[in-house]
Amino acid sequence: MAAVQETVDRVKSVDVDAYKYGFVSDIESEKAPKGLNEDIVRFISAKKNEPVWLTEWRLEAYRLWLTMREPDWARVSYPRINYQDLYYYSAPKNSPGPKNLDEVDPELLRTYEKLGIPLREQEILAGVQERRVAVDAVFDSVSVATTFKAELAKAGVIFCPISEAVHSHPELVKKYLGSVVPVSDNYYATLNSAVFSDGSFVYIPPGVRCPMELSTYFRINEQNTGQFERTLIIADKGSYVSYLEGCTAPKRDENQLHAAVVELIALDDAEIKYSTVQNWYPGDSEGKGGIYNFVTKRGDCFGARSKISWTQVETGSAITWKYPSCILRGDNSRGEFYSIAISNGRQQVDSGTKMIHLGKNTTSRIISKGISAGRSNNTYRGQVLAQKRASNARNFTNCDSLLIGETCGAHTIPYIEAKNASAVFEHEATTSKISEDQLFYCMQRGLSAEEATALIVNGFVRDVLQQLPMEFAVEAQKLISISLEGSVG
Amino acid sequence: MIEIRNLHAEIDGKKIINGLSLIVKDGEVAAIMGPNGSGKSTLSYVISGRVGYEVTGGEILLNGESILEMNAAERASKGVFLAFQYPLEIPGVTTMTFLKACLNAQRKSRGEAELTTPDFIKRVKTGADKLGVPQEMLRRALNVGFSGGEKKRMEVLQMSLLEPTFAILDETDSGLDIDALRIVSEGVNALRDPKRSFLVITHYQRLLDYIVPDTVHVMSKGQIVKTGGKDLALELEANGYRDYVGEAA
Ligand SMILES: Nc1ncnc2c1ncn2[C@@H]1O[C@H](COP(=O)(O)OP(=O)(O)OP(=O)(O)O)[C@@H](O)[C@H]1O
Numbered sequence A: 001m002a003a004v005q006e007t008v009d010r011v012k013s014v015d016v017d018a019y020k021y022g023f024v025s026d027i028e029s030e031k032a033p034k035g036l037n038e039d040i041v042r043f044i045s046a047k048k049n050e051p052v053w054l055t056e057w058r059l060e061a062y063r064l065w066l067t068m069r070e071p072d073w074a075r076v077s078y079p080r081i082n083y084q085d086l087y088y089y090s091a092p093k094n095s096p097g098p099k100n101l102d103e104v105d106p107e108l109l110r111t112y113e114k115l116g117i118p119l120r121e122q123e124i125l126a127g128v129q130e131r132r133v134a135v136d137a138v139f140d141s142v143s144v145a146t147t148f149k150a151e152l153a154k155a156g157v158i159f160c161p162i163s164e165a166v167h168s169h170p171e172l173v174k175k176y177l178g179s180v181v182p183v184s185d186n187y188y189a190t191l192n193s194a195v196f197s198d199g200s201f202v203y204i205p206p207g208v209r210c211p212m213e214l215s216t217y218f219r220i221n222e223q224n225t226g227q228f229e230r231t232l233i234i235a236d237k238g239s240y241v242s243y244l245e246g247c248t249a250p251k252r253d254e255n256q257l258h259a260a261v262v263e264l265i266a267l268d269d270a271e272i273k274y275s276t277v278q279n280w281y282p283g284d285s286e287g288k289g290g291i292y293n294f295v296t297k298r299g300d301c302f303g304a305r306s307k308i309s310w311t312q313v314e315t316g317s318a319i320t321w322k323y324p325s326c327i328l329r330g331d332n333s334r335g336e337f338y339s340i341a342i343s344n345g346r347q348q349v350d351s352g353t354k355m356i357h358l359g360k361n362t363t364s365r366i367i368s369k370g371i372s373a374g375r376s377n378n379t380y381r382g383q384v385l386a387q388k389r390a391s392n393a394r395n396f397t398n399c400d401s402l403l404i405g406e407t408c409g410a411h412t413i414p415y416i417e418a419k420n421a422s423a424v425f426e427h428e429a430t431t432s433k434i435s436e437d438q439l440f441y442c443m444q445r446g447l448s449a450e451e452a453t454a455l456i457v458n459g460f461v462r463d464v465l466q467q468l469p470m471e472f473a474v475e476a477q478k479l480i481s482i483s484l485e486g487s488v489g
Numbered sequence B: 001m002i003e004i005r006n007l008h009a010e011i012d013g014k015k016i017i018n019g020l021s022l023i024v025k026d027g028e029v030a031a032i033m034g035p036n037g038s039g040k041s042t043l044s045y046v047i048s049g050r051v052g053y054e055v056t057g058g059e060i061l062l063n064g065e066s067i068l069e070m071n072a073a074e075r076a077s078k079g080v081f082l083a084f085q086y087p088l089e090i091p092g093v094t095t096m097t098f099l100k101a102c103l104n105a106q107r108k109s110r111g112e113a114e115l116t117t118p119d120f121i122k123r124v125k126t127g128a129d130k131l132g133v134p135q136e137m138l139r140r141a142l143n144v145g146f147s148g149g150e151k152k153r154m155e156v157l158q159m160s161l162l163e164p165t166f167a168i169l170d171e172t173d174s175g176l177d178i179d180a181l182r183i184v185s186e187g188v189n190a191l192r193d194p195k196r197s198f199l200v201i202t203h204y205q206r207l208l209d210y211i212v213p214d215t216v217h218v219m220s221k222g223q224i225v226k227t228g229g230k231d232l233a234l235e236l237e238a239n240g241y242r243d244y245v246g247e248a249a
């Protein structure tokens, strides 16, 4: 309840076009020359001092990418991206890599402070935050700080920038990088494989329950710079980890490209819970600026009885193209996808999931809540597939859309295929509107139009919000009402 | 006290309220009866400030102050309450959450402190017990899957929590079983207060046996065509509206 009130207070204090995280930090950066070619790929690899195999891996991806075409099947439209007009590498100067917070540029620390991301462990311990969360902060192309590393190491958990893991744990990186999202997977994933700069690496050893939430916080600051981060999470047998991802970017008139790849691997009896609150700059109400978010996220329930659960709250970005998926390879494995996707202004969202049932007795659950307002378009695209061997595969899909106003659109595109006769797939879908009647009813009880809308929307997304870790749920709730600013009236 | 002077109102260009005048004094319980479609619900919407109900003439004063320029939320905070003929469902929002949000929104706009959670829960429980609303219902999404009678009880529970100065009950008796009718009426009677006035819309004398009105108005074609004491309701029950509805034409 306090959260509802806070939601309401926040709504009141924000202007229609105000994106709270839209400030630009004045931090000197080091960039690779504009454009993309083999030399740039080599430059990035050399910057990170990478082993030869990885340089070759990148080059192979780059050569493959040259032969591919940008996908056009999503229900989004945007001017062609000139890939030669982007910077592919940008790092804050004087930050050769995260060592000690005292060596980190104070302006950077202030940036994260402003964003509400605590990077100083003492402050966290001093009770600034109730629950401790270890944070990896990625600024443009590089990781600038990772907290609680020592404490995590005691439990045997590895949590570090992937650029560091390449050196400290080459066997793990080599084994799993590209094992879930192959280099050839899709246009953006292939591009990412060629030029990825940094991201987080997580390994949870067998039988370990990760002692705290892990989280990565992404920030794009530089202009005309693509962000291509790469996250790799491996949960070994019988382990558990909950991982949170947050992101913001400054307000800029130009569109910015974000093409990340996230790979999750769960071995026997392991469980990975991956939550995202995506709040990239959405562009202004006329559709100027904003992030193009073309992201490939996939989890491999590799082991028997393993479980991967994706929860996402998508409020930002000008364009979202994103389908966090699960490959249910291990027998009795389980995949879950909980999503809240909100679009307002001129935002375009094409998002959903894929549940690929390969093993026996595999189950999956999809709960998707799309909310469209303004002149936005919001599409759910989901695939549920049972292969021949997947006897007794089960899926339950519930896909609800809520429309606010007359000028937005909601679309549901399910692809369902069972190659095994014992599969049972259930699909429910609804589309509704916040009715004048409901609004009046709430207002008659004393709620303002904004408060009423926030309350009704919060009710609509309740099932999904309950899946988020507590702090994130409160944050997400606030975000939802802020995203819907200006949608009533 | 509410004072309505020569009110004209329309919806989608259709005139529904045609020069209606009505006064309900502090502490008074007024009943409105009238044929289907005579504009009773419309009047309740116009008073409570529903968007789309355009006032084209006349005045509505609440305790001497015009409320026509206020939106529905502002009027609610001033003490206007409407128990809906057809209460709305709010999926995913528990009744508790809804009640607390409304109560605190009103308190805030009146410059009063918000209720603490224990304080709030105590009030809701007491109110719910009186109206025979089970605790379990308070944890369910508001009105979702509630029976017709349960929805009506919930309206009265909301009224008792929000403590309005002027309450309109639009056919609150319809859908109630015999016991519920008595319980709900007792709930309303308990709220009768020298400082609070009621406008009770109903089709049946039966309700007025429990909630005994001070005045009875007959509405037809968007006007009050007859005003009398509680006996007028008995007369209508016996003879129907035919003696009155002609007068407005
Ligand atoms: N949006 C609208 N557009 C046109 N006419 C409307 C609209 N809403 C209501 N009306 C009409 O206004 C008239 C009054 O309706 P109202 O619901 O106020 O009647 P009522 O007295 O409450 O009737 P009942 O006893 O059946 O509840 C009816 O003829 C109705 O059809």
Ligand SMILES: [Mg+2]
Pocket (backbone or CB within 6 Å): B040, B041, B042, B085, B170
């Ligand atoms: Mg009516």
